[in-house]
Amino acid sequence: MSQRGPFTRxxxxxxxxxxxxxxxxxLLERGGCLARIVEVEAYRGGDDPASHAYxxxxxxxxxxxxxxxxxxxxxTYGMHFCANVVCGxxxxxxxxxxxxxxxxxxMQTMRRRRHGMExxxxxxxxxxxxxxxxxxxxxxxxxxxxxxxEGIVLRRDGVAPPGKPNIGLRVGLxxxxxxxxxxxxxxxxxxxxxxxxxxxIPT
DNA sequence: CTTTGGATCGTCT
DNA sequence: GACGATCCAAAGG
Numbered sequence: 001m002s003q004r005g006p007f008t009r010x011x012x013x014x015x016x017x018x019x020x021x022x023x024x025x026x027l028l029e030r031g032g033c034l035a036r037i038v039e040v041e042a043y044r045g046g047d048d049p050a051s052h053a054y055x056x057x058x059x060x061x062x063x064x065x066x067x068x069x070x071x072x073x074x075x076t077y078g079m080h081f082c083a084n085v086v087c088g089x090x091x092x093x094x095x096x097x098x099x100x101x102x103x104x105x106x107m108q109t110m111r112r113r114r115h116g117m118e119x120x121x122x123x124x125x126x127x128x129x130x131x132x133x134x135x136x137x138x139x140x141x142x143x144x145x146x147x148x149x150e151g152i153v154l155r156r157d158g159v160a161p162p163g164k165p166n167i168g169l170r171v172g173l174x175x176x177x178x179x180x181x182x183x184x185x186x187x188x189x190x191x192x193x194x195x196x197x198x199x200x201i202p203t
Numbered sequence: 204c205t206t207t208g209g210a211t212c213g214t215c216t
Numbered sequence: 217g218a219c220g221a222t223c224c225a226a227a228g229g
Contacts, residue, residue, distance in 0.1 A: 060214065077222050078211030097221060128222050172221050
């Protein structure tokens, strides 16, 4: 695995379940804002009832069916955006949802976007919060995360993923997701204060 | 610290 | 017409 620098397309062209824990401790950068990925969830395509792709391709989820390594941004609850990294070979529609980041640089900008939240741990400690902090909206849906040509990039700086990530259940799934609600497809960096409380407990 | 309910609209049924 | 891969302020321990 690459210790430093950009990711490769083939890194993402795998099962989201493999990619998700390996994305921990990677860096997301946009403009002057820089943060480390500390909590993620894996979503798969056709066989995952919790996935937006489960019921097939639509205008909203089209990006999930495209090339891996791109950003899938969706709008929810009438007011929030959430960001995913597309995984799997083209056409497979799996993805990794970014649930929490640990801010590294550009906190003043994040604070301004986040309505003046004082504490660093309130800036990116949730899937919609991190999108707000980074100014991610639907206009960034489909952006390639490998080289930063659309102004947003994912890379590694030498900090490896945790050898033993904390593992838990995915959040916010309704009963419609059935047995998928019991799949331990959520991963977090142990001990990071930006991670959801329940996920800070070792598994 | 935890719990509860309101906000708000694009998307798919 | 119903429902979110959510967040936050307010209220109670």
